[in-house]
Amino acid sequence: MSNPDVLIVGAGLAGLCCARKLHKEGVSFQIIEASDACGGRLRTDRVDGFLLDRGLHVLLTAYPEALAELDYDALELCAFSPGALVRHEGRFYRVSDPWREPGTFLTNFFSPIGRFSDKFRIARLRTALLNASIEEILEAEESSAMSALRRRRFSRRIIDRFFRPLFGGAMLDTRLTTSSRQFEFIFRMLAEGDAALPARGIQAIPEQLAASLPAEAILLDQRVHSVQPGQAKLMTGETISARAVVLATEGPEAVRMLGLERPVASRGVCCLYFSARESPVDEPMPVLSGGSRGPINSLVVVNQVAPGYAPPGENLICITVVGWPSRDDQTLINMVRGQLKRWYGLVAQEWRLLRIYRIDHGLPVSFPLEHQQNPRLQPGLYACGDHRSVPCIHGAMESGRLAAESLLREMRNQPDPPPRKRSSAGKHHQHHSRPAPEPGSDDDFD
Ligand SMILES: Cc1cc2nc3c(=O)[nH]c(=O)nc-3n(C[C@H](O)[C@H](O)[C@H](O)COP(=O)(O)OP(=O)(O)OC[C@H]3O[C@@H](n4cnc5c(N)ncnc54)[C@H](O)[C@@H]3O)c2cc1C
The missing domain is CATH 3.90.660.50 (Polyamine Oxidase; Chain A, domain 2)
Known part of the structure; x- marks a missing residue:
């Protein structure tokens, strides 16, 4: 595999949207995806018609x-x-x-x-x-x-x-x-x-996004073991280098690989x-x-x-x-x-x-909800995905594009835009502390 400019780990909406932006700007990339198709959480199975x-x-x-x-x-x-x-x-x-x-x-x-x-x-x-x-x-x-x-x-x-x-x-x-x-x-x-x-299932969305990318730039069935700036190590032991790595996995996997600043509950x-x-x-x-x-x-x-x-x-x-x-x-x-x-x-x-x-x-679980979190973790290492935005299709897509834009600025030695003026960002209504994450909860229907 020749060394691309950017490695993108994960072919969900965030990874695909990051790749699309880079592709439009003529930057080479390689997506490495653990499963057998693009789409991440947006997948469709055919069963009995x-x-x-x-x-x-x-x-x-x-x-x-x-x-x-x-x-x-x-x-x-x-x-x-x-x-x-x-x-x-x-x-x-x-x-x-x-x-x-x-x-x-x-x-x-x-x-x-x-x-x-x-x-x-x-x-x-x-x-x-x-x-x-x-x-x-x-x-x-x-x-x-x-x-x-x-x-x-x-x-x-x-x-x-x-x-x-x-x-x-x-x-x-x-x-x-x-x-x-x-x-x-x-x-x-x-x-x-x-x-x-x-009409043809939710997976048609990532398939449409992926169709505009060169097929050889998407590597399926390969799980990344660990990442560092400019490098990803596969489970097979192979190491791939690039100028930058974008981690576009779901939040818990990003935390596992990077130890992000806050854990992501599910x-x-x-x-x-x-x-x-x-x-x-x-x-x-x-x-x-x-x-x-x-x-x-x-x-x-x-x-x-x-x-x-x-x-x-x-x-x-x-x-x-x-x-x-x-x-x-x-x-x-x-x-x-x-x-x-x-x-x-x-x-x-x-x-x-x-x-x-x-x-x-x-x-x-995203509380407080900070949309458009800075995707640049350190030079050469970026993260995107719905855990860094509003958790939904929109947030995942937007975070992927923003990661690409931030990376392009770094490559071109352009400064990041000044932080946006936030009207009342970070304010929380006085009675409410962070709600307890509730993975596994099924109390609601007892
Ligand atoms: C059942 C369900 C219903 C939903 N309903 C809606 C809805 O109605 N509307 C809406 O807007 N949103 C909905 N969502 C949320 C939406 O699916 C997600 O916000 C969005 O798909 C997240 O995209 P992503 O790219 O951030 O992450 P993901 O789609 O999770 O993509 C991450 C990718 O990284 C890959 N990966 C992980 N680890 C590795 C590794 N080590 N090496 C290589 N690859 C790796 C994964 O295989 C995956 O393909 C729903 C989610 C679910 C599960």
Whole structure:
């Protein structure tokens, strides 16, 4: 292998976006990826004609970095309908977005999912966030998402029946201890654009990014053992040198290799896919558990959103369980099936389990949330990934590009830009200390 200018460890979104920027600037690079394909956490398996994303992901089309980097038309994005069906006390309630579906506002008015005052509070929050810049949102005074909701005087009802399953699912944290900055960023993205799936599976996103790179610059099935400025040692013992190394692995692996300044804890998630002849819902929207007993946080009939995920005549049902259930698979499956029977009756017993995914590192615990962390650890050594930004597709992509830009400045002997003036960065709401990381927690559904 000839020595490239830059070694990038990891071919997730961050590594790929870093490579794309370097490639555009004519800098040579080599990506070294431990697994058998690009994509990192965004992977799709084909099973019996179904497309199974390794944990249901959605692309929020308003993500600024995705808008800038991805060709949405080529991805053939299929959007969810705005809103959700909420399971509460034996019934399903439709909660829609009154700004996008004005005719449904009255349905909302009589819904037990929230109080009338909550609707005004949602409107106020939405207006405030749409009027703020992304920087203002990500550098605003910080507390837990739960505290922020309480401070805005949302009712317990709407927090438990709507915010907890929807945003707890997106942040893999149903206790809502996650940063209010992350919560408000996602809220803003949902208000501004669609939640969508690529027609051919979520892995189409990294595949599109990788397609613009020279194939020989991506080395798969090679795990890096350790790194230092300008050098990476593979598990095979081989050492590769370059002018700089960018570590684009997930946070815990970056910490293992580098001893970063702060550890990165994980939020886990579990995902069960079933096939069914009949769809339990007839709209492309998620079903949320609004306090119903059992492990399920949400259910999506994936082919209602993107038909190509299931073969003709079949339905693909994705169940998300937030956390890392300590139960063995069979016990968890039985618990999920029990809850599905309560929701949909005996017919749910006929659904065929296709696969169960347990993902121990779904998202990093990021509190306080510092987006756009300086990627330059020392000369010749950089780090990027969702643990150094907002933990999501946008944050991972942006952090990769920023690492490349910082590296290009070092190569060209250009000074770093002055640190941005942060309005209230680093401020935390007085009542809130760092929430305890909760890897492995499954208390929520006991
Ligand atoms: C189930 C689930 C659902 C999610 N849902 C959403 C969602 O709906 N919307 C959203 O915006 N985000 C979602 N996310 C988060 C999103 O997937 C991540 O934020 C993003 O993919 C992180 O990208 P990354 O490049 O930082 O890291 P990763 O994707 O983890 O990439 C790191 C890469 O480094 C490689 N690597 C690790 N160690 C080594 C080594 N020693 N040597 C070589 N290679 C190595 C790994 O194999 C991997 O390919 C979800 C995550 C999960 C797990």
